[in-house]
Amino acid sequence: MKFVDVPLLLFAATAAVGASGVATFPASDFQDWNELDISASVTDAFDVTLVSKMRLSSEIENPARYAFGSDFKFRVSKHVILTPSYYYYAFRTSSGAFGHGHAPILAVTFLEARERWLLSDRSRFVGELSVTGKPDLWVYRNQPRVDRSFGPEQWSLSGFLWDEIFYYSAPDDKLRNRIAAGIRKGFSRTFAINLYYQRQNDNQSRPGNISTVGVLLEARLR
Secondary structure, rough: HHHHHHHHOOOHHHHHHHHHHOOOOEEEEEEEEEEEEEEEEEOEEEEEEEEEEEEEHHHHHOEEEEEEEEEEOOOOOOEEEEEEEEEEEEEEEOOOEEEEEEEEEEEEEEEEEEEEEEEEEEEEEEEEOOOOOOOEEEEEEEEEEEEEEOOOOOHHHHEEEEEEEEOOOOOOOOEEEEEEEEEEEEOOOOEEEEEEEEEEEEOOOEEEEOEEEEEEEEEEEO
């Protein structure tokens, strides 16, 4: 019977290694993204926004990711906005532990308003620095967006659609695309809520294909 014991022992050892190995993320996920933006006007052309974000996942341990930071928005002209930002973020690694990183950002947004329509195109240059287990890299993100208002002006109701593509400085062929559609409802001069559905497709990250229901709360102090 010893010739039977060897395969059994090999099977048991393989199972033990598999159970204790590093966990991997699924390729797809459904997530809940929540964000709170608190803004204040410093001058007519300069706003500061404090931002906090959290992502909750149906497939991996939560919170899957959270971030907080600040946007500094300069209205250069009627059609151009310049926004430097900084964010600290943390995320779940494949082992279930938290990793973290730093993201300096420089964004340039071009705007064009036509009656009920607002057309914009935002370019962001994002650093992913000191990220746990990863080399530093830069990402270029481009997001064309369309907003359209509905109903009387006092409704403060609009719909929006955007598509954002990510280009990475890493030498691989990594590419990410996010497309989203939603509505924005203003309740006063100082508070608004955005509800949207987003789909992300990513050819390398795990999970990379993510369906999202998102909630963005906007509060203004002055």
